[in-house]
Amino acid sequence: xxxxxxxxxxxxxxxxxxxxSVQRAQHALLILSFTVLAITGLPQxxxxxxxAETMIAWMGGIENARILHRYSAIVLLFxxxxxxxxxxxxxxxxxxxxxxxxxxxxxFDAFNQFFHNLGLRKDAPKYDRYSWGEKFEYWALxxxxxxxxxxxxxxxxxxxxxxxxxxxxxxxxxxxxxxxALLAVLAILVWHFYNxxxxxxxxxxxxxxxxxxxxxEEHALELELLEQNKASYAAPAExxxxxxxxxxxxxxxxxxxxxxxxxxxxxxxxxxxxxxEPISDRSQVFVPRTFTPTSTRVPPTHTPQPPxxxxxxxxxxxTPAPEVSPTASGAxxxxxxxxxxxxxxxxxxxCHVSGMGGAPKNPPDHEGRLDTSCADCHKQx
Amino acid sequence: xxxxxxLLTGAIPHVQPxxxxxxxxxxxxxxxxxxxxxxxxxxxxxxxxxxxxCHSNPELEMTLPSxxxxxxxxxxxSFHGSIHxxxxxxxxxxxxxxxxxxxxxxxxxxxxxxxxxxxxTCEGCHVENYRSTLDSMHQVALAxxxxxxxxxxxxHTAHAVTDPANPRTHIPQTCAQCHSTISDEYIASVxxxxxxxxxxxxxxxxxxCHGVHNIGDPTTAAFRLNSPQICADCHTNAALMDKxxxxxxxxxxxxxxxxxxxxxxxxxxxxxxxxxxxxxxxCHGVHNIKSVSDPTSMVATQENLLVTCQxxxxxxxxxxxxxxxxxxxxxxxxxxxxVYYINLFYWIIIPMTIGALLIFIGxxxxxxxRRRLGKSTSTPES
Numbered sequence: 001x002x003x004x005x006x007x008x009x010x011x012x013x014x015x016x017x018x019x020x021s022v023q024r025a026q027h028a029l030l031i032l033s034f035t036v037l038a039i040t041g042l043p044q045x046x047x048x049x050x051x052a053e054t055m056i057a058w059m060g061g062i063e064n065a066r067i068l069h070r071y072s073a074i075v076l077l078f079x080x081x082x083x084x085x086x087x088x089x090x091x092x093x094x095x096x097x098x099x100x101x102x103x104x105x106x107x108f109d110a111f112n113q114f115f116h117n118l119g120l121r122k123d124a125p126k127y128d129r130y131s132w133g134e135k136f137e138y139w140a141l142x143x144x145x146x147x148x149x150x151x152x153x154x155x156x157x158x159x160x161x162x163x164x165x166x167x168x169x170x171x172x173x174x175x176x177x178x179x180x181a182l183l184a185v186l187a188i189l190v191w192h193f194y195n196x197x198x199x200x201x202x203x204x205x206x207x208x209x210x211x212x213x214x215x216x217e218e219h220a221l222e223l224e225l226l227e228q229n230k231a232s233y234a235a236p237a238e239x240x241x242x243x244x245x246x247x248x249x250x251x252x253x254x255x256x257x258x259x260x261x262x263x264x265x266x267x268x269x270x271x272x273x274x275x276x277e278p279i280s281d282r283s284q285v286f287v288p289r290t291f292t293p294t295s296t297r298v299p300p301t302h303t304p305q306p307p308x309x310x311x312x313x314x315x316x317x318x319t320p321a322p323e324v325s326p327t328a329s330g331a332x333x334x335x336x337x338x339x340x341x342x343x344x345x346x347x348x349x350x351c352h353v354s355g356m357g358g359a360p361k362n363p364p365d366h367e368g369r370l371d372t373s374c375a376d377c378h379k380q381x
Numbered sequence: 382x383x384x385x386x387x388l389l390t391g392a393i394p395h396v397q398p399x400x401x402x403x404x405x406x407x408x409x410x411x412x413x414x415x416x417x418x419x420x421x422x423x424x425x426x427x428x429x430x431x432x433x434x435c436h437s438n439p440e441l442e443m444t445l446p447s448x449x450x451x452x453x454x455x456x457x458x459s460f461h462g463s464i465h466x467x468x469x470x471x472x473x474x475x476x477x478x479x480x481x482x483x484x485x486x487x488x489x490x491x492x493x494x495x496x497x498x499x500x501x502t503c504e505g506c507h508v509e510n511y512r513s514t515l516d517s518m519h520q521v522a523l524a525x526x527x528x529x530x531x532x533x534x535x536x537h538t539a540h541a542v543t544d545p546a547n548p549r550t551h552i553p554q555t556c557a558q559c560h561s562t563i564s565d566e567y568i569a570s571v572x573x574x575x576x577x578x579x580x581x582x583x584x585x586x587x588x589x590c591h592g593v594h595n596i597g598d599p600t601t602a603a604f605r606l607n608s609p610q611i612c613a614d615c616h617t618n619a620a621l622m623d624k625x626x627x628x629x630x631x632x633x634x635x636x637x638x639x640x641x642x643x644x645x646x647x648x649x650x651x652x653x654x655x656x657x658x659x660x661x662x663x664c665h666g667v668h669n670i671k672s673v674s675d676p677t678s679m680v681a682t683q684e685n686l687l688v689t690c691q692x693x694x695x696x697x698x699x700x701x702x703x704x705x706x707x708x709x710x711x712x713x714x715x716x717x718x719x720v721y722y723i724n725l726f727y728w729i730i731i732p733m734t735i736g737a738l739l740i741f742i743g744x745x746x747x748x749x750x751r752r753r754l755g756k757s758t759s760t761p762e763s
Binding site for chain 1: 560638645646647649694704706707727734
């Protein structure tokens with residue numbers, strides 16, 4: 001490590017291999033899938049809150065977010081399968097010490113560390129390859145991923161799930177998926193970020209190496225074991241090769257089976273997510289009622305007459321009702337016929353309203369009539 | 382006239398009477414025309430009695446070029462009883478092209494043409510309502526050549542205009558003139574039944590969901606996406622719902638589910654895009670909405686509900702699949718206890734876990750602070 005602490009001498013600045021390239025690649029994929037899952041998933045849990053909807057919009061909409069969520073879930077499943085095969089390899093081929101598995105001592109370590117931090121205990125516990133805090137995080141991830149995969153499967157394939165479990169398990173799975181997600185993200189933000197980024201910036205997951213100083217600080221017990229050669233990571237090459245030959249078929253078969261399981265996971269059912277056309281009831285819209293006259297409309301009791309003449313469009317003809325008098329009194333319409341000297345006149349009312357020049361005055365029912373209609377009744381002699 | 386000219390020429394010598402003739406004639410014509418104008422003005426516009434002299438005859442009718450008879454009868458009683466009649470609106474205020482008799486020639490082809498040529502007269506007074514119809518589905522259809530599309534008078538009538546919502550049953554009956562099957566469905570629905578049987582003032586009629594004059598196209602994605610809000614307008618109103626013992630958290634529970642959350646987000650973020658997630662009426666019915674306690678409701682029994690689910694999830698064949706949707710229930714120890722207890726579990730476990738981690742982190746910060754202080758004060762010890 002370039003950043004050597006002041007008291008570290010150049011000859012003691014040894015580096016210890018901590019993570020293999022496969023582990024680092026797994027971690028990189030884990031970062032990718034976990035982050036995308038969190039970014040696409042949490043806004044779905046907190047829909048209705050502004051930041052959540054802004055994020056959804058930023059991702060191109062809820063359906064996009066869901067698709068991204070599912071793709072990163074597949075990546076996480078791949079990482080999980082790889083981890084399963086890798087653990088098997090370490091245990092069987094490398095016969096590595098079971099340093100990642102929890103022990104009773106971890107509980108004591110946690111308490112001792114806590115009391116040491118508070119100044120109630122002089123010595124800090126010495127940690128082997130993985131401290132209790134790291135194991136906690138690892139197994140929380142394993143357990144969390146298992147829960148998320150299981151509940152995710154149920155949400156992804158609700159109909160298939162329902163063949164085995166009651167329907168209530170689907171909303172229950174959604175509740176657990178959201179709760180576990182929140183727990184996982186908060187744990188990463190609080191615990192993981194504090195321990196490897198804030199407390200000290202631990203680069204070992206990216207460089208694969210740890211300085212002697214860091215080892216003394218965080219894995220003192222492992223350092224002691226290494227110096228006593230009790231922490232061998234590898235059996236003799238010949239034995240390892242033999243075990244590897246036996247492990248490989250198992251690894252391949254297991255991988256294929258698990259990958260097929262992922263395939264089933266993804267494709268088991270489609271109706272819950274595929275875009276089938278929205279179903280809507282499109283009834284016939286225009287279905288006029290057969291005409292039933294309302295009280296306000298007096299039905300014309302006409303007997304339709306056949307058109308008597310070829311009709312010119314735009315020139316409606318009246319069906320004449322000559323017997324009906326337009327005058328209220330019912331007097332004969334003919335009125336007075338017009339004297340000869342009235343021929344060609346178009347102005348009537350000016351004299352007949354006022355009686356000007358001795359003209360006969362209009363009867364009262366003529367009030368309001370215009371000159372244009374006079375000639376309809378009052379014909380020229 | 383001649384004497385008038387002579388009089389004038391007497392007063393003005395050297396001027397031939399014949400030269401004055403046209404000028405005098407024009408002057409008289411002017412005086413007479415002013416007189417006529419003044420007389421007409423004094424009389425005011427044609428009053429209704431004049432029109433009714435002819436148009437109160439029930440047999441008055443004309444034949445249109447299409448061969449259809451057009452009754453020219455106006456029932457005086459019904460007109461005078463109409464809103465316009467009681468407000469003393471006169472015939473010619475609407476029939477603005479007509480002043481006296483004879484009427485200007487009408488270029489009607491058929492009966493529908495009569496309506497379509499005349500309905501715009503309503504704009505003269507009802508500008509806002511008229512303008513809002515311009516955005517309506519009906520006007521879009523009309524502009525697209527559908528002559529059946531409703532205009533003002535199709536709903537309000539021409540002469541017997543009364544309060545269109547009094548009684549409220551009048552509203553679906555009005556729409557039924559063209560949308561009879563839909564109206565029949567509505568009348569048989571829980572809303573329609575309450576309206577027709579009990580004259581219930583709370584249930585929606587056509588216009589409460591579709592709007593009045595600016596009735597939009599209800600087949601668009603936008604209408605579908607916004608439709609839950611239409612239902613929610615009443616169904617989240619506690620004052621209304623408490624009367625009938627109906628839950629008001631139907632919207633919240635819908636939005637909390639995949640279906641509602643998706644629809645709501647589409648409505649806000651992609652209002653013109655279709656989504657296949659259901660809205661209220663996909664499960665409850667569009668016009669034929671039934672009470673959930675009515676065994677014929679689409680969501681009433683598990684069997685009915687499964688059929689409803691299968692419209693989108695055709696592979697779902699187990700009746701218990703219906704429980705995957707929590708039926709607008711909030712999870713509680715009685716309803717959906719598994720969901721309730723899982724939520725409770727995380728409500729407890731998340732603060733506890735994160736709290737414990739924070740406490741431990743606090744202790745670590747304490748240690749580091751002490752170490753730093755110790756280093757700076759008592760160097761020889763380390």
